[in-house]
Amino acid sequence: MLNLHSLFFNGDNPDAFHKAISPSEEQRKELVRAKNKIRDHLREGISRASTTVLGMDKQVEPKFRTQGSWSYKTCIQGAQLPPQEMDWDFGVYLPVTVWDVSAPPRAMAKLYFVFVEECLEGLCRREGWELHKRNSRCVRVKIAPWAHIDLPLYAAPEEKFKKVKESAVFDHALSKNYLRESVSASLEEYSEFGEMPEDFWAEMEDIHLAMRNGEWKKSDPEQVSKWFNDRVTEHGDQLRRVCRYLKAWRDYHWEEGGPTSVLLMIMAAKQFERTPDRDDVALERAAQAVEVLVRGEVREAGIDLCAENFNRLEDHDRQLASERAGQLRSAIRRARVLQVAMRGEAVLKVQEQLGERIPYDPDLVVADGAGEVRSAEARVVVPPVVGATHAG
Template sequence: MLAEILNFQGTSPIWGMGSLSKLFLDFHDENSLTKTYKEKITKGRDALRNKIGNKFEEKGRKKPQHCTQGSYAMKTAIMPLDGDEFDLDNGVYLRGYSTDQDDWPAAQTVHTWVKEAVEKHTSNSPIDKNTCIRVVYEDKYHIDLPIYIMGENSAGDSIAYLAHKSKGWIESDPKAFTAWFQGYVNENGQEIRRMVKYLKAWKDYKNIDIKGMAITILVCNNFSVTEKRDDLSLLDTVTNIIDSLEDSFHCYKPVTPTDEDLFADVSETSKNEILKGLNNLKKKLDAAINEKSNEKDATDILQKVFGERFPTGEDADKDIAESTAGPIKLGNEDKHFA
């Protein structure tokens, strides 16, 4: 009889209280950027690109190239909570320069060029930050404009240099980071993206002081998958992240500069708060998955760490059969891919 059970539909059953995976997938979809929101922020981005290009041409400079970067490019962006601003990164890549940095304009100078180009684009004055020019929109989002020139590092490799207002031109390659992340997605599937987005939703709701890039790196370095079970995959991934941080509280960038620790400036108090938050998340996930048979009871627990965007389950036992059911497929694409 046991052998017959194990061979049912050719898949080993997953024992326990049942699956919450369908609800996690619904939560993922609820958290993802809507089509209307995407259209709004990309319209703002494209308007800025045109404005910068026109101003550069007017001043006799080559039009820059542009590249959408960060979470939007990696498809790990989530809808901001009420009152929060969405952050879209648009890299401005200057052209017409050799790889010899002695021929480059000063970092502060190119900040001034871009700031002047977008002046009065919105009712808010552009903000000249160390790493970018920020354009703030009334409609609860802002667009960051980091500025780059392509050069060569000490090893002779082609790499992007960021115009840092106080440090000058520094090595920074967001395209390489996106490619690094995409490699993990290609190897492991869309679950990687969903794990990142679940943790970003937790971070935002619980106001945890950790960067989205750090979450992305931690997920990739500690990812664990239980096939077709996002609930268990998230629990195992969070457990692995906690173990890694308790062993060594560091998060090094996987691309140049690889010696940059994203936690280098995090205080001991903040480190403790991050670990405390992660342990609380683990505790809630474990209770919802392994201690509650009733779906609504389980989601009541999960809403305490993810907020009311997490769907409320039915007042009934969790569906064991769902543990063998994968995401709905539309053609060859995963319906739950942002």
Template sequence: MADLHETFTEFNRIIALSSTKKNELRTSRNSIRKDIETYFDKNRDKHTVKFKGQGSFAMNTTILPISGEYDVDDGVYIFGKEEDKPTPNTAHNWIFKAVENRTNQETIDKNTCVRVQYAKSYHVDLPIYYKTTDTDNENFFDSEDIPELAHKTKGWIESDPYAFKKWFDEKAKDKNQLKRIVRYLKAWTDNKSHLNLPSGMVFTILAVNNYVSKDRDDESFLETLQGIQKSIDDTRHIWAKYECYRPTVDTLENLLDKYSSETRKKDFLDALNSLITSGKQAVEVKSKKDACAKWQKHIGDRFPCSSINEKDEDVAKAFASPDLLRYDNKSA
């Protein structure tokens, strides 16, 4: 059987954030934080502000997208009394004014966040939350005062992305392989962007819930994919349910509802099945190059097949027995 563990870990190095890029993103994020703190010091007597990183950058599962543009999410938490609570639009205006001149690119006020654009290489999204209590502990969170997200069209919505980060950090503690599996899933969805596959949050939850630890990343990835399929693909598995619930607020929200139209669901589950079929073939063939081609057509050209050094005589030995057939690269 072809062992592609090293190829997968090399792929992880290709798509993961480098230390240099992490430092650059942190520097930009901290500059934005300073802008917002200065604005509140000068303009808001009844409110204070703090920050919490969220999303894949905070969880260390960010990948370099094919487009080349990174996305960083940094939660802005406004603290004040209930009677001094602004409208979501007002809260957006405060943050927009604070950061609008941070770069020479256009700052965008979206429904769920304010976006600061840094040329074409990355952007920082600033979702805005309101809390009426500010604890002295490091996390400034308590169990009763759930943050509310400022949504410009839906109003204030209970949302706690930092709780999701804490949940993931606990599940992924001492499990670097799990973080790599999440990155591989994100790389697959990025390569299949035309299918509008589920979000990174969905695949993060599905990966945690179905993670299979193995010595080899290719086997772990395949068996985790099979676990995901068995849990959600109700077209192929009788006990499956097409569901993915948040582990934190809102725990009643099935995140797969957004991907449940007949066409979108079929595209997703068929793509998942095709990836699994190729993965099964990849771990069974003898040639590493053949195995790599199986994965590459799903995960993308960045999957480093060209780095595989395989001698023809080694492959010939693997197929010395007449009843062993070599897969071609066109199946699955």
């Protein structure tokens, strides 16, 4: 049998799959630059409009948060760029002075969408970006043929923001034995730009997402983030890598559509078994989990007590996803059971499922167990005592 681990994960080898699918440093910098320009532009614009357009009784400043794949550290380059695009999910959070959690004002949700898009139009013209207005759950700014920034629009009671900030200051100071004043100053530095640290969001409640049709949907991105980070703590960073491999598999087989990233994360985590130094085996098992679980509803008690079905695929799409996941599982398995002399064929079998970002380098494939033998330190062995013998 063969060990394919180094095809997937091989330190800083730029040819290994995990490096090939990672965003480049230049791409990351371009996304951060665009995110910061949008943040600064909206912070000023929304603050001015909070009384004149959104009808609040005093001026408030929005808060911002990076969430989604950049928060989970699972962002990858699409297999087909374009039309696939890398995205940065950047939540806009509005502290509302008068807020009825049971019945948030519908008119405000529409005003929120309209104003943010109008506010961004001038910036997009200056930067040469495209503003897309079709998504029902967010505002989208396309900054390059390969990338966009999604801006989901949230609101929550202003008193919650104040309470959580005070709690974050106290808890962080207590846990780190810092002076409360120093932690408060640190939070103020974040506040200067509107982006708050993770300590802040962990306690936030009563968050609602504005929908383009005027509805509000109770939504807390922190639930998914905390759940996934807990799973990574439990299983190690191999889980994060396997989720990235599954996303790359999806992007290779679906130009658009297919299982969502969150759905793949949940299915992979449900039956995950840590397999040290064997990402090939871990991915094979995750593919098997997807093959089975994607056929039905997928809920997760650790996120929302199983309230939401994360599998929004139609029945025929579920069947297709199951079949393709089965093909991925089978291909890895068939590649692993080949003999050492057929290492090149093993690589080709994996490339059929994941594309040429899997490096064609048979030298990265070793006999099962050979990697462990080579990696063991040499030891001095005491020679055995051999007694006297007589011939004949």
